[in-house]
Amino acid sequence: MREPDGSALGHIRICDFTGQLAGAGATKFLAAFGAQVIRIEDPSNEGRWDILRGGTPYKDERRGINLGGSFNNHNVEKLGVTLNLRMKRGKELLHQLIEISDVITENFAAGVFERLGLSYQELQEIREDIIYVSNCGFGHSGPYAKYKTWGPIVQAVSGLTFSSGLPNEPSAGWGYSYMDHTGAYYMAMAILMAIHHRNVTGDGQWVDMSCTEAGASLNGPAILDYTVNGRPLRRPMSPNSNRSQSPQMVPHGIYPADGADNWIAIACRNERDWAAICSIAADSGITDWTVDPRFDSLSGRIKHQDDLDVAVSVWTGKYERFALAARLQAAGVAATAVQKPGERVDNDADTSAWGLWPTVHHTEMGEVRVDGIPVHLSETDWRIERGAPCLGEDNEYVFGELLGLDATEIASLKEEGVL
Amino acid sequence: MTALTGLRVVELSNERCAFAGKLLADMGAEVILVEPPGGDITRGFEPFLDDISGPERSLSFWHYNTSKRGLVLNLDTELGRNVLRRIVASADVLLESESPTRLDSLGIAPRSLRVGHEELITISMAPFMREGPRADEEATDLTLLAGGGPAWSCGYDDHSLPPIRGGGNQGYHTGCHYAVMALLVALVSRDETGVGQHIDVDMHAAQNVTTEAGSYQWLVAEETVQRQTGRHAGVNPTPPTQVQCSDGRWVNTGVPARRGSDYQRVMDWLEEVGLAGEFPEMILLQMGAEHDHLGIDQVTTDSVIREIFQAARDAIVLLAASMPADEFFHSAQERGFQVGIIYSPEEVMEDPHFKARGFPTEVQHPELDRSFTYSGAPYRFSSTPWAISSRAPLLGEHADEILSKVDYGDDEIANLREEGVI
Numbered sequence: 001m002r003e004p005d006g007s008a009l010g011h012i013r014i015c016d017f018t019g020q021l022a023g024a025g026a027t028k029f030l031a032a033f034g035a036q037v038i039r040i041e042d043p044s045n046e047g048r049w050d051i052l053r054g055g056t057p058y059k060d061e062r063r064g065i066n067l068g069g070s071f072n073n074h075n076v077e078k079l080g081v082t083l084n085l086r087m088k089r090g091k092e093l094l095h096q097l098i099e100i101s102d103v104i105t106e107n108f109a110a111g112v113f114e115r116l117g118l119s120y121q122e123l124q125e126i127r128e129d130i131i132y133v134s135n136c137g138f139g140h141s142g143p144y145a146k147y148k149t150w151g152p153i154v155q156a157v158s159g160l161t162f163s164s165g166l167p168n169e170p171s172a173g174w175g176y177s178y179m180d181h182t183g184a185y186y187m188a189m190a191i192l193m194a195i196h197h198r199n200v201t202g203d204g205q206w207v208d209m210s211c212t213e214a215g216a217s218l219n220g221p222a223i224l225d226y227t228v229n230g231r232p233l234r235r236p237m238s239p240n241s242n243r244s245q246s247p248q249m250v251p252h253g254i255y256p257a258d259g260a261d262n263w264i265a266i267a268c269r270n271e272r273d274w275a276a277i278c279s280i281a282a283d284s285g286i287t288d289w290t291v292d293p294r295f296d297s298l299s300g301r302i303k304h305q306d307d308l309d310v311a312v313s314v315w316t317g318k319y320e321r322f323a324l325a326a327r328l329q330a331a332g333v334a335a336t337a338v339q340k341p342g343e344r345v346d347n348d349a350d351t352s353a354w355g356l357w358p359t360v361h362h363t364e365m366g367e368v369r370v371d372g373i374p375v376h377l378s379e380t381d382w383r384i385e386r387g388a389p390c391l392g393e394d395n396e397y398v399f400g401e402l403l404g405l406d407a408t409e410i411a412s413l414k415e416e417g418v419l
Numbered sequence: 420m421t422a423l424t425g426l427r428v429v430e431l432s433n434e435r436c437a438f439a440g441k442l443l444a445d446m447g448a449e450v451i452l453v454e455p456p457g458g459d460i461t462r463g464f465e466p467f468l469d470d471i472s473g474p475e476r477s478l479s480f481w482h483y484n485t486s487k488r489g490l491v492l493n494l495d496t497e498l499g500r501n502v503l504r505r506i507v508a509s510a511d512v513l514l515e516s517e518s519p520t521r522l523d524s525l526g527i528a529p530r531s532l533r534v535g536h537e538e539l540i541t542i543s544m545a546p547f548m549r550e551g552p553r554a555d556e557e558a559t560d561l562t563l564l565a566g567g568g569p570a571w572s573c574g575y576d577d578h579s580l581p582p583i584r585g586g587g588n589q590g591y592h593t594g595c596h597y598a599v600m601a602l603l604v605a606l607v608s609r610d611e612t613g614v615g616q617h618i619d620v621d622m623h624a625a626q627n628v629t630t631e632a633g634s635y636q637w638l639v640a641e642e643t644v645q646r647q648t649g650r651h652a653g654v655n656p657t658p659p660t661q662v663q664c665s666d667g668r669w670v671n672t673g674v675p676a677r678r679g680s681d682y683q684r685v686m687d688w689l690e691e692v693g694l695a696g697e698f699p700e701m702i703l704l705q706m707g708a709e710h711d712h713l714g715i716d717q718v719t720t721d722s723v724i725r726e727i728f729q730a731a732r733d734a735i736v737l738l739a740a741s742m743p744a745d746e747f748f749h750s751a752q753e754r755g756f757q758v759g760i761i762y763s764p765e766e767v768m769e770d771p772h773f774k775a776r777g778f779p780t781e782v783q784h785p786e787l788d789r790s791f792t793y794s795g796a797p798y799r800f801s802s803t804p805w806a807i808s809s810r811a812p813l814l815g816e817h818a819d820e821i822l823s824k825v826d827y828g829d830d831e832i833a834n835l836r837e838e839g840v841i
Contacts, residue, residue, distance in 0.1 A: 056636075058639070058640060073639075139799065141776060144752070144772040153757055159767045160585065164585035165583060166575075176632060185593075192606070207798050213778055213796060217797040221587075223768060227765075227768065239586050241587075245466075247463065263565075265570070267559040336558075337566065338566070339566050341637035345627075356628065374620065375618055
């Protein structure tokens with residue numbers, strides 16, 4: 001265990017084999033709260049197992065293994081070392097590192113870690129109270145244990161792609177790896193709960209995370225509607241995920257606003273909201289829904305929802321989305337412009353007041369903004385200042401200071417391809 | 420033993436934080452759900468058991484409140500607030516998502532409850548930063564996902580169709596994930612220091628950092644991603660990945676083959692199912708097979724590589740369209756290709772893999788003399804397993820048990836009940 005340094009997790013050391021986002025996102029969160037995360041990469045392929053390492057976006061014209069923007073985003077505040085585990089000396093050094101680590105994390109396909117001689121049992125032989133958290137598509141057991149995934153595949157198989165979309169269209173799914181983010185969140189929770197349990201009992205354990213199971217656990221009410229009432233989500237005119245069935249709200253959706261690809265979201269939660277919406281719409285002079293008998297109750301609005309959505313679109317389409325959302329909010333109605341990236345990053349009073357986009361210093365990229373953390377702790381808050389490590393950037397510190405190798409030995413290990 | 424044995428959490432019922440309470444309760448925390456007189460509003464959320472409404476029949480309430488204990492408490496009375504203060508004083512965590520000013524005006528602000536109880540951890544979840552510039556704005560799951568970034572990236576190639584909110588309360592879930600992660604950080608810190616703290620969760624901010632390239636493409640390069648059907652939003656358009664199979668069901672064909680050996684296996688597969696003759700670009704697959712590895716970054720710079728990639732995509736699309744979705748999913752995965760069948764949520768519950776791992780979870784409802792199948796564990800702990808210890812609490816079900824634990828006598832409890840406090 002490390003000496004505490006006043007940060008929340010300053011006493012925790014993580015020997016980290018994660019990559020991409022599904023794994024790296026978990027250890028980023030822990031690193032931001034002070035955990036010492038030592039990211040281990042394979043020198044023989046320059047850490048390319050993580051396909052984000054040198055990938056887009058780029059800050060400027062430069063390209064290279066250390067210049068990937070998404071890699072930087074997901075690996076801030078971590079240390080980076082290279083270690084070739086196919087070589088005997090590499091294995092030995094890894095064992096020494098595990099001896100002084102609290103947690104081992106990885107998100108390889110199932111079986112990879114075991115083939116490296118690093119099954120939970122073998123890890124326990126190195127350090128009895130070790131916490132081992134693995135995250136893969138289908139977990140380490142069951143008929144699909146060997147199947148491989150990335151975010152969109154997890155989303156497809158877990159039911160999340162299907163539950164996002166419009167009737168009479170294919171699934172819209174998620175325009176990003178929601179389950180890479182969310183898989184990382186579950187991985188972070190698992191690590192922290194296992195640490196707490198170890199603090200109480202002295203025992204480590206293995207957490208086998210199957211990302212598709214984590215995804216499948218996020219559709220609970222729809223699953224109960226099937227298992228209890230026999231009503232599947234796959235049925236005519238279903239799903240329509242811009243509408244709200246639980247609870248029933250009408251109107252409820254994303255409607256066009258003035259301008260190209262401009263949209264406004266409105267949720268009418270109750271009769272008070274409906275009266276406010278009617279009054280603002282009537283001000284525009286185009287319509288007075290209060291005198292329309294089709295819409296004078298929730299059941300009527302549900303029955304005539306298609307007609308109402310068309311009428312709402314005609315109304316909203318005439319207005320600038322931020323101004324209309326502000327008018328609705330002033331009347332107590334939940335509404336928002338569908339914000340574009342530049343708007344919510346650079347012009348959103350909430351995200352800037354929060355300090356959501358910290359600037360880090362990256363050794364080669366320079367100053368870059370990254371995703372921050374949407375929680376603040378009153379006593380031991382997060383800190384994100386250092387960019388992602390360049391390949392092997394912390395070899396001297398980790399192998400020298402932590403494991404006690406001298407500079408000559410480190411240099412010759414580098415020469416031999418161990419580091 | 421569970422991971423959170425002995426952790427007592429007081430949760431003020433609210434649809435925004437219910438899932439955070441469930442995550443803790445299913446890992447063994449003692450979560451006390453405090454509902455207002457008449458019960459939490461979410462007891463009125465559809466769907467209902469047998470489609471008949473009633474406070475004990477909401478399947479949404481059932482799902483979000485598993486493993487919790489419950490009592491009804493009128494916080495609009497000083498007596499009720501005193502009961503809350505006493506329960507919180509015995510607890511490790513207070514979890515709440517009330518409107519920004521409500522608890523302050525009642526004299527039970529989370530931070531004030533920590534005075535004299537410095538070991539207490541309090542968590543306030545709010546749609547926007549409390550006391551921040553947008554604190555007064557109303558929000559729902561839809562508006563959080565629409566304003567915070569996710570919806571901009573989700574939808575269809577056809578931009579006359581609106582951006583899409585992913586279904587299933589994922590905006591609330593994301594806020595709750597961060598709330599639990601933050602609580603656990605504070606708990607691990609408290610294990611060392613003995614001192615708790617206050618945590619603020621900004622749910623709008625949580626969406627903003629759960630958009631992958633949506634945010635960082637702008638942060639790093641000031642570029643804007645555009646939504647596309649069933650695949651990653653991108654600055655530049657990318658080829659479709661969702662394919663309709665011969666049985667009408669859909670699959671996601673994943674990333675294109677990148678290794679030479681992948682190309683060989685695509686060719687073998689085409690041969691095996693008798694499609695090799697129909698596929699015009701075998702020569703490009705052959706060229707792919709001769710490479711050791713094709714870099715995705717070469718697609719933009721090398722036109723031959725681009726054509727080889729495209730041939731692999733075309734071959735996979737042809738294969739997918741030629742067979743039923745189940746067959747494509749398994750045949751492709753067994754050949755090492757990362758593809759997925761697009762299941763509906765209920766189909767997951769019938770799948771042999773999920774069944775073999777015990778994902779569907781039986782939960783007893785003794786009051787109905789029945790049991791029902793719930794969705795299961797998001798993670799598998801080897802020594803402190805996830806479990807649903809009991810179905811959601813009936814209205815006021817555990818009042819006596821909870822109050823006795825904080826030393827209320829039978830007479831006092833009877834009195835509180837008479838006064839309408841519990």
